[in-house]
Amino acid sequence: MSADPLEIYLEERDLARALREDVRTGLTARPKWLPPKWFYDARGSELFEEITRLPEYYPTRTERAILAAHADEIAALTDAKTLIELGSGSSEKTRLLLDAFTRHGGLGTFVPLDVSISALRQSTAEIAAAYPGLRVRGIVGDFTHQLDRLPTGGSRLVAFLGGTIGNLLPAERADFLRGMRTALEAGDWLLLGVDLVKDPARLVPAYDDSAGVTAEFNRNVLEVVNRELGADFDPSAFEHVALWDPEREWIEMRLRACRPSRVRVLDLEVDFAEGEEMRTEVSAKFRPAGIAAELAGADFLVRCCWSDEENLFAVLLAQAG
Template identity: 45%
Template sequence: MTPRPATTLHPPDSDGVQPEGFSEVFAEQVLEGLSSRPKRIPSTWFYDHRGSELFEQITELNEYYLTRTETALLRGLRADLARLPAGAAVIEFGSGSSRKTPLLLDALKAPASYTAIDISGDFLRQSVQGLQLRYPHLLVQTLEADFSAPLTWPPALQSAVGQQPRIGFFPGSTIGNFTPEQAVRFLHGAAQFLGSGAHLLVGVDGTQDKARLLPAYDDARGVTAAFNRNLLIRINRELGADFNPQAFRHVARFDSARSRVEMHLLSPTPQTVRLLGQRFTFAEGETLHTENSYKYPIAVFQRMARASGWTPHQHWLAAEAAMALHLLQC
């Protein structure tokens, strides 16, 4: 979703004090999303500190096959990854906890630097502390940014990376959160950001089995439901809204025509929410669409990669599920 041009927004605080963490970009996108039909909010905003913590809990659930499947794939690729350029700068998009990063760093020959990119700054800095201790001779950097938007190198980070060969890392099938058109734009932007000759290792889920998919996005313990509702808690805290998160039901659906899992927050009864001086009404059964997770088969993803300036170099497919790791070259 592209935000409208920024306007001066005044949070409805009787003392004229902005709520903690107030962001005009966040406010613009939430207002636009709640005014849309159907209502929707970009999944980027899931990842405040609490949202990042909850997502890490999701990755440890039995139902969430994606993390363990991709981790097993990475562990088996040590010899293949060792053939990538030595002394490389590793750049991870949406680094989160950086839990899988050591599997790549340990396989590469003498990586020179690691740059973690994520939108949740506090969680990002907390996560790389362990990497700094584990790899004391590795230059570890952070870039707090929305990787779904065009990225530019801050001069200090770019200078530190210099002429090192660049290897991008985008695990977790996070690319599935983009529509096909958005995914092509991201891949094109990543090619420009990493530069000519760079490699990109991307995790992509192509699973189509509803019996496997839906539990992964609607677990028995309700962690994914809490993750989904945390978006409303964040809107309340940062934008001064009055959502009742428990008045919304977490819903996961598989749209086979679009090959995507959708997450929604459903209002079982009519209700009205106030936000930044405006009122938004939910009808009975109306949903707020919060996330898509597209499932891209190998051939589909390779076409998208070629369309965005990458050459598919190699791919590896997991035995447990239709999860693949793709190695691309710019």
């Protein structure tokens, strides 16, 4: 069954406006910040794919192994008729679920949601060709704003993988989970991938690899702002920093100014002192009991929690109450 035309709720002009707003707000804040979603232009996406193959970066391969081991169980437990994936990208790991649902039978529709029109157009065509009995319906949108656009009815399973929920601050996570619960009906399912709290000696190198790929990925946000907003950042004037915050239990990625500089962007002139740091990403790590409590606060009950032997990563299956 061929892919349906994309449903577009987020267009290029919306992304351009959001970038301008984020840059204006973040660069005039104290301390300065930029949100991680702007890493992912074409070059940023290539760099992230390279990161997932690095020896230090355990999350992608560990989550994939958990899904491979338990995909058939997930299909049997949920008996879902519609699979929805948030922030789908290439939907590579979701193919493990689609294969399991193909073996189980009953799944009729796959709905990937992503901000990138081009990425969705490619992935929906590939999925439709690989699973000819499946209706594939792509939604171009932001999972923090367009959850009300998810398809309704039937038995639904929403997959939110990759530990992406950790990029949301605690208040943002609470808002997201409440919005997710509002979009679902009692009995629907949420499959959530979370990175677990662990020894910083294992954790920090995943965000500060020896080959410097993550450093290039981090500085890419400056390239995006330069290209899209006509800014004059010198990316080489900033060094990559990855720090573990033991109190908040999250990794912070920052860009540290190597020398004083003044950056022109929009109608702003933004000064950076030598050594000044700008936050570009928070990646929260979780304890199973803690994320279960957050889910319970949004009326989700954890039915299963699977992890690897080293307890590096977990995949939770929760049901809407």
